[in-house]
Amino acid sequence: MAEILLSEAEKAFIHHGVQDDLRCDGRTRLDYRPIILETGLVSNASGSARLRLANSDILVGVKVELASPSPDKPQEGRLEFFVDCSANATPEFEGRGGEDLANEICRFLQRSYASGDTINLAELSILSGQQCWVLYVDILILECGGNLYDATFMAVKSALYATQIPSIKVATMDGDQPELELSDDPYDTKRLNTENLPCVVTLMKIGNHYLVDPTPEEECCSSSGIVVAVSGNKKITAVRKIGSGSLHPDSLVSMLKTGSDVGAKVNKTLMIKLLEEKNLEKSQKVGFMR
């Protein structure tokens, strides 16, 4: 993550703030920073979303393509995640600098979306063993203002929510090869069921307390924390410890509990907002110039 140099005095200030439940920007420990979200910005993508969580800026594009399913899962489509840390975000990401972080996020996305309980990959199957949809989810990190995990997951969920999958029919079987027929109507599309897709909550431990949505400065003060992926039905789908410190089992359990509560709330709010946005008119789109 972006390294920030903080003096001991600054660190102590943040520590005391967390202790008194009043952080530098006036939030309590369990408050998020303001989030700006818009979907459908990239016209060439099947679904896209741009999310700004204070200074973290994430752009997600989903491309829908046809492919043959993997031999071990003939009845399922697939999701492919790719995270790209743009060198614009911080100079450290230049060249291969952001690769480790990108890999970590990517793998965590894969694992938390892996379970059949979050996304029904059978929905993406067209012809068992022959054709399926592949959703390429490309994540671009444009600016790095702390809490990348949460921001990325929210943006991915929103982009998948907005993704339109064209309806396609298997018309005839020409020998072994199926002939696919794409609907003439460009608006004849379906959306995925995104209700249960996971949102992530990052909990960082500072002193004896933990907090959500850390700023880069706070991340710098903390040696350890956890990221919890919580699905729409309040179940935990993946967890991992981050940072080089260690945690006591009791505090870990309490962090998990808080994480799942907060995650469920975030998920619910996000779904409400996405529905609101969907019902808005096209002309009200804001775009990047804001």
Place this chain on the structure above:
Amino acid sequence: MPVDSRRLQGPENSFSYKLLEKKNDNEEEAALSADLQKILIGTNKVRKDKRIPSDARPLCNVTITGIVSQAKGSAYIEQGNTKLVCGVYGPREVQKKSDFSLNGQLFCEFKFAPFSCQKRRGHQQDNEELVLSGLLREALEAAVCLHQFPKAQVEVNVMVIENDGSPLAAALTCASLALASASIPMYDLVIGTSVRQLPKLLLLDPTKDEEWEPELNHDEDNSNLTIGFMPSTHQIAAYVHEGVSKTEDLEQMLKLATEYCLKVQPVVQLCLKEVVEKTLSNESENKVDE
């Protein structure tokens, strides 16, 4: 995924013939969670390898000295059929390319041998291996006294020779033994263990067949947890959870895992004690010779 152009690339679309085997008995694939449980453990609550659910495979053939004779410290561990070697080099001068840090730095490399899993692995580290390396590093950083070797680096290389489930857990134990045998100062040993959650049942130290794999139909309350626990300081250094579970279940799993680690601690300590005694007696023998 970048490919090594100097190596001859095999056909990209080859797959294990074992997949064909599975297709024949469709029943097993469509099995519901209850049936899955029956497959993994019989009606008399005994697993395939005759363990009871809360039983781990014995740590056997733990060898600490001389496995890799050129390394400063090394260890070899067999946990059932999971076999791995770890070599530790350093502390030595930090290579120029990495950033300056006053504290010591750890470099971890986690690699599966190409033939170690059912599916063939590539020669280059793939995404999963990179993430496992990162997890290993973060866990060991919590245990190693990094301030004791400022401006120097220690390299930890783990090679999985055979993977029969819980490779990360075995790697954590193995790496901390290797670090200890290399006389790297540590706060505590990290002992790794895995727990597989089935609906209403927890399996300690799962084998490859028992490990959680994302499935389409029966995924509720199915998950895998790997922890790295430091028994003397009672701290968790690594925590990775994948799959869908409730918070209460996670608490149960954590408890089972930590209890096991506390039981294993004396065994691991005994191994180290033997090494120390051996080296001391060798030294005194050498002195007599002089």
